[in-house]
Amino acid sequence: MKQACAGRQWGKSGIWLAFFAIATLLATTGFVHIINVWVEQKLLPIGIHFPWLELVWIIGSTTVTLLTVVATGLIREESLLLRIVPVLLWGAGNLIEVLSKHWLYALPPFPTGLSPQAGSWLEKIETLLAPPIPFWPASASLNGGSFLIGSFPSGHVFRTTFMAGLLLPQRLGRVLVPVIGAATAFATIATGGHWLWDGIGGFCLAQAALSAWQAAQNIGRT
Numbered sequence: 001m002k003q004a005c006a007g008r009q010w011g012k013s014g015i016w017l018a019f020f021a022i023a024t025l026l027a028t029t030g031f032v033h034i035i036n037v038w039v040e041q042k043l044l045p046i047g048i049h050f051p052w053l054e055l056v057w058i059i060g061s062t063t064v065t066l067l068t069v070v071a072t073g074l075i076r077e078e079s080l081l082l083r084i085v086p087v088l089l090w091g092a093g094n095l096i097e098v099l100s101k102h103w104l105y106a107l108p109p110f111p112t113g114l115s116p117q118a119g120s121w122l123e124k125i126e127t128l129l130a131p132p133i134p135f136w137p138a139s140a141s142l143n144g145g146s147f148l149i150g151s152f153p154s155g156h157v158f159r160t161t162f163m164a165g166l167l168l169p170q171r172l173g174r175v176l177v178p179v180i181g182a183a184t185a186f187a188t189i190a191t192g193g194h195w196l197w198d199g200i201g202g203f204c205l206a207q208a209a210l211s212a213w214q215a216a217q218n219i220g221r222t
Helices: 002-026 030-049 051-059 062-075 080-103 116-129 155-167 170-190 196-220
Strands: none
Touching: 002 196, 030 051, 030 170, 030 196, 051 155, 051 170, 062 080, 062 155, 080 155, 080 196, 155 170, 155 196, 170 196
């Protein structure tokens, strides 16, 4: 029974990867860019009026999500392999993100900017909870000849959605994980850091990783 469930989950993971591949192929097309710009223009005023949405860059950072994924593995009453698999999937998703941003020239929108007061306390929180990881390309700026020249997919949407899927019970996650993914994408767009298509790519990548994780659980518990 669990083997059959694992097979279905592997199939779902493959489907989500296929969606991600299609989104990747379309990411730099003119049609997608028109949609991206239209959505960005609608959401940017929201990001300006609600600067606390910038917290999405802390919650979905590499540092915070990696520590959460590792901590989740440590507290689970499972085999060592099943504790390591989420970290490996987190790493694989981030590697795909970095390579995609290196090869796909889809420039991110201009940041909306924060008021000095909001920027001050957000910067303090970010420095404390989400410092850049040395030598990690995703921590580098997208400008000035960086290794990352594009914005697709959104690593923050991937990491936050994946983290939510690990933390939530499976039945509850079926409802809340898409909501959390959509909310994260909304915040990254409203604050001027990503396009709509970047969020879609990050969500597909997270769903592929979560399906693979569920398949690994079914196999490991047989």
